[in-house]
Amino acid sequence: MAYSDKLIEHYENPRNMGSLDKNAEDVxxxxxxxxACGDVMKLQLKIxxxxxxxxxxxxTFGCGxxxxxxxxxxxxxxxxxxxxxxxxxxxxxxxxLALPPVKIHCSVLAExxxxxxxxxxxxxxxxxxxxxxx
Amino acid sequence: xxxxxxxxxxxxxxxxxxxxxxxxxxxxLTQHFGNAASRNHSFGWTANEAVERAREQVAALIGADPxxxxxxxxxxxxxxxxIIGAARFNKKKGKHIITSKLEHKAVLDSxxxxxxxxxxxxxxxxxPDGLVKPEQVEAAIRPDTVLCAIMMANNEIGTINPIAEIGxxxxxxxxxxxxxxxxxxxRVAIDVAAMNVDLMAISAHKMYGPKGIGALYVRRxxxxxxxxxxxxxxxxxxxxxxxxxxxxxxxxxxxxxxxALEALTNGENDRIKALRDRLWExxxxxxxxxxxxxxxxxxxxxxxxxxxxxVEGEALMMGIKAIACSSGxxxxxxxxxxxxxxxxxxxxxxxxxxxxxxxxxxxxxxEEIDFAIELITEKVRWLRQMSPLYELVQEGVDxxxxxxxxx
Numbered sequence: 010m011a012y013s014d015k016l017i018e019h020y021e022n023p024r025n026m027g028s029l030d031k032n033a034e035d036v037x038x039x040x041x042x043x044x045a046c047g048d049v050m051k052l053q054l055k056i057x058x059x060x061x062x063x064x065x066x067x068x069t070f071g072c073g074x075x076x077x078x079x080x081x082x083x084x085x086x087x088x089x090x091x092x093x094x095x096x097x098x099x100x101x102x103x104x105x106l107a108l109p110p111v112k113i114h115c116s117v118l119a120e121x122x123x124x125x126x127x128x129x130x131x132x133x134x135x136x137x138x139x140x141x142x143x
Numbered sequence: 144x145x146x147x148x149x150x151x152x153x154x155x156x157x158x159x160x161x162x163x164x165x166x167x168x169x170x171x172l173t174q175h176f177g178n179a180a181s182r183n184h185s186f187g188w189t190a191n192e193a194v195e196r197a198r199e200q201v202a203a204l205i206g207a208d209p210x211x212x213x214x215x216x217x218x219x220x221x222x223x224x225x226i227i228g229a230a231r232f233n234k235k236k237g238k239h240i241i242t243s244k245l246e247h248k249a250v251l252d253s254x255x256x257x258x259x260x261x262x263x264x265x266x267x268x269x270x271p272d273g274l275v276k277p278e279q280v281e282a283a284i285r286p287d288t289v290l291c292a293i294m295m296a297n298n299e300i301g302t303i304n305p306i307a308e309i310g311x312x313x314x315x316x317x318x319x320x321x322x323x324x325x326x327x328x329x330r331v332a333i334d335v336a337a338m339n340v341d342l343m344a345i346s347a348h349k350m351y352g353p354k355g356i357g358a359l360y361v362r363r364x365x366x367x368x369x370x371x372x373x374x375x376x377x378x379x380x381x382x383x384x385x386x387x388x389x390x391x392x393x394x395x396x397x398x399x400x401x402x403a404l405e406a407l408t409n410g411e412n413d414r415i416k417a418l419r420d421r422l423w424e425x426x427x428x429x430x431x432x433x434x435x436x437x438x439x440x441x442x443x444x445x446x447x448x449x450x451x452x453x454v455e456g457e458a459l460m461m462g463i464k465a466i467a468c469s470s471g472x473x474x475x476x477x478x479x480x481x482x483x484x485x486x487x488x489x490x491x492x493x494x495x496x497x498x499x500x501x502x503x504x505x506x507x508x509x510e511e512i513d514f515a516i517e518l519i520t521e522k523v524r525w526l527r528q529m530s531p532l533y534e535l536v537q538e539g540v541d542x543x544x545x546x547x548x549x550x
Contacts, residue, residue, distance in 0.1 A: 043547035047496035051531035068531040072457035072474035
């Protein structure tokens with residue numbers, strides 16, 4: 010596969026690879042894809058009370074394009090607001106990495122991962138508000 | 144001794160020319176360049192002599208008579224000619240063909256092409272070990288079955304089918320038996336008479352010969368197999384395959400066959416098997432969650448097809464760029480479908496995406512194998528650190544219990 014230099018860079022030096030504490034109140038975890046498809050992405054976002062993404066970590070089971078897409082996403086969202094992250098489109102990822110046409114679906118999965126992580130964070134916040142601590 | 148990179152471990156895809164084969168081919172390009180069909184001068188006689196010598200060498204490799212060897216452009220053409228040629232010639236006898244789901248595309252697509260001519264094809268499943276059993280073939284035979292096509296050794300998982308037993312079944316029921324032997328040549332002893340084989344597809348470039356040349360064995364005695372030609376022209380090769388013979392290519396095929404025959408008895412296959420075993424032992428010592436795909440016992444001595452669970456094949460291949468091999472994962476195929484061979488033998492789709500195929504060859508060394516073990520180990524460990532699946536498994540989660548939000 011003829012990959013762009015940027016893509017290869019992300020594969021060889023992935024940004025923010027790892028895990029956050031999925032039980033922490035301020036961490037949203039998105040797990041998308043399926044082993045049967047050959048693509049699974051876990052994206053975790055640590056979000057402060059101002060709605061800013063303080064930290065992001067990813068783990069991916071998938072090809073070079075999938076790994077690069079998820080690595081890039083963590084770079085794009087760190088230090089940004091939830092709104093900004095929600096606005097990220099797969100086309101931005103695909104363009105930045107110059108994904109070949111057969112690999113566009115990897116960027117779609119990365120966009121899904123962001124939305125899933127934010128949804129999980131929001132769910133946690135709602136539960137927190139519903140059960141106030143002493 | 145420093146290892147020269149990249150290392151070639153994809154000998155099921157193709158093989159380099161043996162330098163001896165190249166040496167034997169070269170004079171036929173500029174010196175003895177005559178057309179083998181030129182019967183009236185020495186250029187033609189010399190060329191013809193070389194062709195007939197090569198014919199004997201190919202015949203010797205499979206236990207056939209030289210008159211039974213037809214030269215073609217390669218095994219794909221031989222599979223087409225054998226299957227379609229035999230089916231068309233014998234269509235009055237019946238229009239049912241038996242083959243298996245694990246065959247090479249040259250066989251599968253030839254069968255599909257016959258469907259549009261009114262033939263019905265039965266595609267047999269293999270057992271979980273990747274083998275087709277003679278009982279399956281016998282059960283599938285009908286009064287109108289005219290041909291059965293089963294490969295001797297599989298190109299992806301390297302498993303070796305019980306060809307002699309299947310041949311016996313076919314002979315009992317008067318069914319023509321076509322065998323694609325491409326991956327078995329020089330690795331497994333072949334005797335077409337003892338194995339009851341009627342047609343056999345042969346290729347040069349999987350046995351250290353040039354690409355673009357192969358042969359079809361067509362049985363001439365007990366029974367005599369008749370086929371329709373696919374290519375018409377000057378009536379070359381007993382009218383079965385017209386076209387000026389590429390003498391230098393045929394010399395290459397014959398020469399490769401000669402060395403392949405030697406390899407069966409001079410210890411080469413034992414050496415290669417030892418390298419393959421070393422690769423597997425090294426990897427399985429270093430890494431857990433590895434799975435062999437297909438029968439280990441009935442397997443070519445040089446093949447290793449295994450799955451590295453929780454690590455996707457294309458990502459692993461990117462990481463081990465210094466090693467040439469291949470994968471059964473969807474991401475490495477043009478169609479984005481995982482390997483149909485692995486699917487056919489019932490391997491979990493997840494394991495298909497994580498599978499790798501290594502083919503050891505005549506020119507691989509122990510140093511190269513040791514380098515490969517180190518590099519593959521390093522990259523698998525790194526990719527497992529990156530894998531959310533491996534993380535879940537380490538936490539004791541059963542991946543089958545998760546509801547995946549797939550696309």
